[in-house]
Amino acid sequence: MITPTTSVAIVNVSADGSVALYCGTIDMGQGSDTTMAQMVGEVLNVPAESVRVVQRDTDVTPYDMGTLGSRSLFHMGHAVRRAAEDAREKLKALAREVGEPEGSNIPIPALFVKKYGMQAGNVIGTGIYKPDYIPPAPDTGLSANITAFWMISGTGAEVEVDTETGHVRLLKLVSVLDIGTPINPKIVETQISGAAIMQLGFTMFEKMHIDGGQVTNASLADYKIPGFHDVPLTMENLCVDTYQSNGPFGAKGVGEVATFGVSPAIANAIDDACGVRLTELPLNPEAVLRAIRAKQGKPLGNE
Amino acid sequence: MTAARTIHFKLNGAPVSADVKPHHNLIEMLQAQFGLTGARESCGQGLCGCCTVLVNGRAVSGCLQLAVLVDGAEVVTIESLDAGDKLDPVQQAFIEAGAFQCGYCTPGFVLMTKQLLDAHPDPDDEQIKHYLSGNLCRCGTYPEVIAAVKLASRRRKGAPAG
Numbered sequence: 001m002i003t004p005t006t007s008v009a010i011v012n013v014s015a016d017g018s019v020a021l022y023c024g025t026i027d028m029g030q031g032s033d034t035t036m037a038q039m040v041g042e043v044l045n046v047p048a049e050s051v052r053v054v055q056r057d058t059d060v061t062p063y064d065m066g067t068l069g070s071r072s073l074f075h076m077g078h079a080v081r082r083a084a085e086d087a088r089e090k091l092k093a094l095a096r097e098v099g100e101p102e103g104s105n106i107p108i109p110a111l112f113v114k115k116y117g118m119q120a121g122n123v124i125g126t127g128i129y130k131p132d133y134i135p136p137a138p139d140t141g142l143s144a145n146i147t148a149f150w151m152i153s154g155t156g157a158e159v160e161v162d163t164e165t166g167h168v169r170l171l172k173l174v175s176v177l178d179i180g181t182p183i184n185p186k187i188v189e190t191q192i193s194g195a196a197i198m199q200l201g202f203t204m205f206e207k208m209h210i211d212g213g214q215v216t217n218a219s220l221a222d223y224k225i226p227g228f229h230d231v232p233l234t235m236e237n238l239c240v241d242t243y244q245s246n247g248p249f250g251a252k253g254v255g256e257v258a259t260f261g262v263s264p265a266i267a268n269a270i271d272d273a274c275g276v277r278l279t280e281l282p283l284n285p286e287a288v289l290r291a292i293r294a295k296q297g298k299p300l301g302n303e
Numbered sequence: 304m305t306a307a308r309t310i311h312f313k314l315n316g317a318p319v320s321a322d323v324k325p326h327h328n329l330i331e332m333l334q335a336q337f338g339l340t341g342a343r344e345s346c347g348q349g350l351c352g353c354c355t356v357l358v359n360g361r362a363v364s365g366c367l368q369l370a371v372l373v374d375g376a377e378v379v380t381i382e383s384l385d386a387g388d389k390l391d392p393v394q395q396a397f398i399e400a401g402a403f404q405c406g407y408c409t410p411g412f413v414l415m416t417k418q419l420l421d422a423h424p425d426p427d428d429e430q431i432k433h434y435l436s437g438n439l440c441r442c443g444t445y446p447e448v449i450a451a452v453k454l455a456s457r458r459r460k461g462a463p464a465g
Contacts, residue, residue: 029404030404186401187401190444191404194404194442196443198441198442219346219347219348219350220345220348220350220439221350225441228435
């Protein structure tokens with residue numbers, strides 16, 4: 001993960017009690033809008049679905065380093081949590097100001113009416129997150145605090161190798177991850193499964209052929225990505241029950257965590273099946289067959 | 304011979320006409336002339352299924368279908384599925400099963416699933432994989448799609464009018 005990086009968020013509570021979240025994380029399908037809204041809802045005690053996540057626009061939304069490296073839930077998650085907490089404290093101060101007793105659960109719209117005599121006003125909370133970081137020592141390259149969190153996963157693969165053709169069939173793929181406490185378990189499951197399947201493509205067949213700087217297999221006909229028949233017959237996606245002590249609500253990033261082990265697991269399974277050790281991707285039939293033939297002392301030519 | 308020609312066809316149930324040139328494909332026409340962007344041209348080679356539309360009840364790759372060929376035909380796009388205030392059971396099932404991430408491929412998967420369930424109301428895993436193998440999902444939501452198809456199958460059996 002890239003570190004240290006900064007995320008900034010703004011939570012705007014309007015006089016009708018509606019909440020808008022301004023954050024620069026791009027939801028490209030990983031479900032960040034949902035999880036960020038859940039975190040705001042948790043802090044402000046409002047339904048997650050009532051939190052409007054404002055479309056990212058540098059004219060409007062505050063700074064974020066980028067949506068990458070499985071950093072958003074951790075970094076932006078903290079910024080969003082802090083922005084919501086800031087808004088919550090300001091709402092509490094407003095309640096004190098208008099004479100509400102400590103611990104009052106006056107609805108937000110009523111609070112604004114009490115202050116302004118009509119449905120008016122806004123409370124704006126801001127949150128910034130930048131993790132602690134110690135740069136690597138120039139002489140050793142070592143640091144006692146190089147990253148805000150570590151991404152940990154393990155993968156197991158079961159394969160069937162056709163030694164006549166080099167074709168590898170994936171029978172089973174098991175991913176086990178430490179992702180802290182999931183904010184949204186369903187999203188986490190889809191993220192794990194999708195990441196493993198995407199990595200499976202890089203492992204088994206995806207390879208860009210470049211000629212003089214030009215990609216020569218630039219279409220889906222010549223650059224195969226995983227389809228239905230490439231998915232392992234059995235897939236298991238599991239998380240260990242953990243709490244990330246420095247994460248927002250015990251959570252941390254998920255996106256890429258299920259990718260790490262896929263290639264080595266499949267390569268190890270191929271080695272276990274037929275005794276060839278492949279150290280270069282993709283593990284396509286040609287590579288597997290070449291390795292098998294080389295081991296048999298009958299190497300294939302180059303044409 | 305690049306003069307536009309006027310064609311008449313039924314689009315999502317309504318009679319329409321369009322001026323199309325001989326080289327325009329169905330997706331170009333649907334997007335440019337009717338503002339229908341649910342079917343997307345992705346690979347442009349009929350390999351990914353993102354541009355799936357129904358022509359005379361059959362799922363076709365809109366990027367490979369010349370627009371002039373739908374003269375007199377009945378064309379149905381993803382936009383017609385949630386007519387009124389109700390989602391199609393297949394759409395609802397995709398949402399409940401979480402069968403997408405970015406959603407780019409989803410219209411194609413949904414239309415192909417409708418045709419799958421018309422042909423095989425109670426498909427098994429192999430039938431689903433085989434039938435949907437022409438649709439690609441870069442986010443890798445294939446396991447969730449299988450779950451969505453099965454959910455939609457159960458729903459359709461339970462409520463044939465839906």
